[in-house]
Amino acid sequence: MTIRIFTAIVFLILIFTSTLARPDWVNLTGAETSPNIAEIYVLDDHVKLVLEIYVGNLEAFDELIPDDWLKDSSIKRAPVEERLQNFADNKFQFITDTGEKLSANLILLEPRLRIDRKSRFAGKINPYTKQRIPEAPEDKRVLYVEINYPFKSKPETLTIIPPLDEEGRALVSIGFIAYHKSVPIIDFRYLGQTAKLNLDWQDPWYTKFDNKNLTRHHKYPLMLYLYVEPRQVRLESLMRISDIAELTGFNVEDFNASVEDKHQLLIKHIKNYYANKETLQIDGDSFKPDSIRVEFLNATLSGLKVIDVTTAVDKYSLLVGVSQQYLIETLPQKIESRWEFFNQRIDRIPVIVTDPVGPLQGLIDKDDPEFGWQNYLKKYSEPVIHPVEDETGWSISIPFIGEIKLFNQMPDQQEALSIVDGVLENVRIAFIEKEPGNFSRELGKVISAKQADVTKNELAKLFSPKVTGGAVGAVQAFNDVQIVNLQELNNPDGFSTTVNGSAKISARHWGHVDQRLIKFQILLDLIEVNKQWHLADLTVIDIKESK
Template sequence: MRIDRLIPLVVIIFFISIPHNSEADWINFTGAELSSTIAEVYVEEDKIIVVLEIGDRDKEAFADLISDPGESADKDALERRKRFFKEGFVILADGKLLKGDVKLVEVRERVQRPSRYNKPPGGQKPSKYVTYVEIEYPLTNKPETLVINPPLDEKGYTNASIGFVVYHKSIPVIDFRFLAPGAELKLNWKDPWYSKFDNPNLKRHHSSSLMSFLYIEPFEVRHEILVRLKDMENWLDLGFKDDDMLGPDQKKIIETELTEFFLEHNIVEIDGKIVKPIIDRVQFVKPNLTGIQVLENSQEVEYLSAIVGIILAYAVAGIPQQVTVDWDMFSDKIQRIPANMIDPAGPFPYYLSPDDNVLTWNNYLKNFSMPEISELNVQDSMRNINIPVGTAVSLIFFIAIAWQIRVRNNKGEKSKLPYILLVITLVAGIVLYPFLRVSVTDHLPTTMVLNKDQSTFILQNLLKNVYRSFDFKYEEDVYDKLALSLDGDLLSDIYLQTRKGMEIEKQGGARARVKDVEIIEATSESLPDELGLKFHGVWNVSGTVEHWGHKHDRVNQYEAEITVKPVDGFWKITNIDLIEEKRVQPI
């Protein structure tokens, strides 16, 4: 079997890896990111930069801005622009009007942004092309407040549909929201993380500098923590300044210090026993408009805005009955820690405080069953014949008595007893038919013919076994479980690829937990020269990647030729030839 065909089956299916620069799946529910016009505002120390994407429906509201004065410096056009900055798109810094300087105006294709909608709620689908405008507002000092007002009509209503977002020194202050007049942004120049609007609806989804996520899954408990380095100064002296840029070497030092710290803090107990964690990974991340983005190790990050994700793993035998986290990280600024407990039934949000600092998960799962991995007995998939022994014995007696009655009648002998016995055996045969049955399995012929149900049964059980093997944390456990359904070179090859997959995971990839395997098509034929079957299968694999409170669903479809042979009385996959793999959109 070609290894290059095996790699996508193992690494992509079993480890639906999310690379360093990919993002979690938080989606904005306002629909503002699909507005006809988009405004991105970047607040820096010496200037404010506004980037506008003006849709066709809003050109009239921005007509004074996008009219080009040309090389001749058309005075009328220049006056219209000045009026626009006074009466149109207005920015006030500490109550004073800022003067904008237009740097660029051109037609561009609209930037495609992640959204759960095809168009804004209640609105039309935005135009494909926009008028792109860059405006710069110089700052003579660092203002304490900003007010951003959209163009208004004569009645004081917004006359353009504008979705906007604001960054303060690269930190997003809000997610995409609709721009309305009057909202005041309070700027925290010492720590832009705490810059915020006075309107509580204008905020970002990732607003806390310290967060806790407790995952309870089969065979594993994970405690995942997001922490901002600046706030770690309450417990650790990391030795960096706010404007320091962190490269790979500095990151490694910080990761080592954080590893040592979190091994000793926020103690986890599982079923009443303190369990030592395994540091699964430590990664630099950053919040953005779609959730949490994992940064490349080579990517520099400013210390002031740096956020680190720590994942501590605890191997368990199955599903525990109780898990507790004794949270001990509070400060003058951090008095409330958002926490989330996620188990197979769903998320359970909680807030920790100095007076209520123990996060407790209890097992209230009612209908949850642990995934089972067991060898598939060859006889279990063969045709079974159930013989009703009681009925068969009654039939034999019935035939014998009937023969005796005929013989007696030929001799002229008359007696009621044989007729009574005949009726008794007939009734007994009918009554005993559901009972006293013996199941006899059909023998395993050299040439096997399976129906669709039998083919589906074998393929689904073997594939599920393989996928479930990756629920285990340790390599040796994964190998032992794979050996229940794989054999020969395939077992060794998949195991080696598994180890590579685990390395990808440690370096920033994310392991997917397979939730379901659905067989779409399964047919089989006997191998020509040996005992066994060759399946042609098409199946869907549903899996999820969950980290730091975000869930990413994946459904992949695979088509392959799979060779299955009986080994020591059990079906084992010995070869896989992948034909096609494609992503299927989750329902």
């Protein structure tokens, strides 16, 4: 049991430390690589079914095969309309709560190549099921079909019946996804048997299948995240736009306002609402946020996606993220908070608290809305800058006077690498500081004051890059740092070097970790002042993400 749990944990670590170019949520069912794919869209007056039928499974959907695809032209078949009706009545069925079987209208039918729905873990072992996650067929040929199933009145439920054998099991493997209007009801799952869908026309977010295995990863309309990090605490919330409007009392009176104007008004309203709220207690004292960031997101098959304020998105799938930042000097001993809003549809809210050790998930409800963090860290130490004191050149020690440097000397490769490593690490630690005054003070211990502003801007390209969702990433560690060349400076107390290396960039927000590995080449000018090495100048020659 211990080995199995450990394997699962390692596998999950691999999943949730995905790079920014990859999704923040990974489906382990393998349904998206199933030979046959069905996309189901429940719209206002019809159900739209989109099929990708694997060329090796065409017999299971024989009613849809065009006549000119048959090798034997003498085979007598029913007319297309009759075959299509038989398909709707007996093969791929949609039955309403009144017992009506929806008829079918063929919209499009043509040969295509299947959509490449890449799965990072296809072919690997699922640690929970111990089964190999399937890969997509090598033969990419499919019959692409679009069919509409119209209805006159909105049904309360839809029973979905795929092609079944005599024992009620799917004739072929079908991976499927379902939407109610713009809201994904599930992640990719297998449609292996009859599935009943309960439709909520007032708010499609709450449409769901009877089968609890048919669900989506972002199913909660309210989610809370508390991040406890060096120099800052962040409280982030994800809410439906209807919920945050109710919580904050937001209302747009100008119905002719553009999408961008409405979103900008909401952002301003939310910031004003939270600006004077003392939401957190840190070590017994109440604090207002030092800064507030608002983003718009929607739930997709690969996780949450941040969208631009100008983008029009169906209100049912739109989420509003609010990030409140609280600046701290050191990690506190205790953080407390109380959530005040629960809507009428849900009485529990997931809360994920993340500290330097990792995340811990819990739930709060109306009767117990308190949450927080207690400092149980045993091995944590505050990040501090350490002077880089690698000596180069020749020095002598004179009694009563001390050590005097006779002359400077260019460092060798190993000495230069040690100096570069130390200076880069100190700059990384300086960028942990969030309060502007503290940041300038700490960075001033590392860089020369002559070109501080110019150097700061260049350093930011490497040490605080913008990441997905408008957040700012941070360097977690440098790897494979190499000295390319060494050159003398006009200043005899320093040297110039071109450096290659890689860095792990990380940012936590909205409940997941964005990570990327970048490769860089930089030009550094380093000077020794009072026996300590400082950064005089830095130029970023190249930065690119490592695939």
